Amino acid sequence: MAAKFMTAHHKTGMFQLCPELGPGKKGMKINASGPEQLVGAWAKYYDRLAGHFLSQIGQRKFRTILEAGCGKGQLTIPLLRRVPNRVEMIAVDSSRGPYSGWLDELGKALRKTELGKRVRLIRSDAKRIRGVEDESVDIIVSNELLCDLPYDSQLEKALGEFYRILRPRGFMIHGEWSSSPAVEPQAFLVKHWPSWTPDQLFAIMRRVGFDKFQVTYFGTTIHFGYVNAIKELRGWGATETLLKRYDKLLKRKGIELPFEHVVQCQK
Numbered sequence: 001m002a003a004k005f006m007t008a009h010h011k012t013g014m015f016q017l018c019p020e021l022g023p024g025k026k027g028m029k030i031n032a033s034g035p036e037q038l039v040g041a042w043a044k045y046y047d048r049l050a051g052h053f054l055s056q057i058g059q060r061k062f063r064t065i066l067e068a069g070c071g072k073g074q075l076t077i078p079l080l081r082r083v084p085n086r087v088e089m090i091a092v093d094s095s096r097g098p099y100s101g102w103l104d105e106l107g108k109a110l111r112k113t114e115l116g117k118r119v120r121l122i123r124s125d126a127k128r129i130r131g132v133e134d135e136s137v138d139i140i141v142s143n144e145l146l147c148d149l150p151y152d153s154q155l156e157k158a159l160g161e162f163y164r165i166l167r168p169r170g171f172m173i174h175g176e177w178s179s180s181p182a183v184e185p186q187a188f189l190v191k192h193w194p195s196w197t198p199d200q201l202f203a204i205m206r207r208v209g210f211d212k213f214q215v216t217y218f219g220t221t222i223h224f225g226y227v228n229a230i231k232e233l234r235g236w237g238a239t240e241t242l243l244k245r246y247d248k249l250l251k252r253k254g255i256e257l258p259f260e261h262v263v264q265c266q267k
């Protein structure tokens, strides 16, 4: 995933310094102030995201769900825990470059639990999914995959593949961190780039043949305290110079994840 750092004009971002959330929104902010809270905070975040995806899937009947760009299973595992046992999952990831080894990590995690029996792991590019037949999948999901397909042609190819493997009236749902901050930032932000807006996704999904497009917002965020913020920012490719320049601010404010837009449509 790409993150572009902006230090001028302090506009939109992958992470934003932490403005206070207003009353009534506290439950939507997960706290990761200290290092001991980091793993739990991410687990809680993805569990809630899985809940959000499933609430959008609603009463639809499904046996096979395919997750594209499953990574190391951040969303895969909470999804599997929440769906009925009869549901089988196909987890697809190219596991290359900065993500190399992620699919193996997921395989290892799954083998330690009963969940593994319900998952088929496929190492493949989402633009040409190997080993999945036409019209064989009921639901397709992804989180933070589309931003890794930054050109229209790449996105269109992947969406075309999703169209091929989905059964008629099959449903798909994709989450993306928003490129706009939820609250006006107080200082620098790390821009989440590229990020497809719902409008852009609507246009391309429609072109591919999808129907019944809708957008929802996942309004949960994580606040990372200083040490966690540095760790996360390094993971996103922040340079030491940038971290040094904003050290005081990071100490004071930490960082906060942007909200997600979640787009859904039907074949």
Ligand SMILES: C[S@@+](CC[C@H](N)C(=O)[O-])C[C@H]1O[C@@H](n2cnc3c(N)ncnc32)[C@H](O)[C@@H]1O
Residues within 6 Å of the ligand: 001, 068, 069, 070, 071, 072, 073, 074, 075, 092, 093, 094, 095, 096, 099, 102, 124, 125, 126, 127, 142, 143, 144, 145, 148, 149
């Ligand atoms: C930012 S990670 C997101 C991982 C996970 N879905 C999550 O929500 O944390 C993007 C994932 O998409 C995978 N990916 C990127 N481009 C891909 C492609 N063309 N085909 C399949 N997987 C891809 C990467 O390998 C990586 O695991």
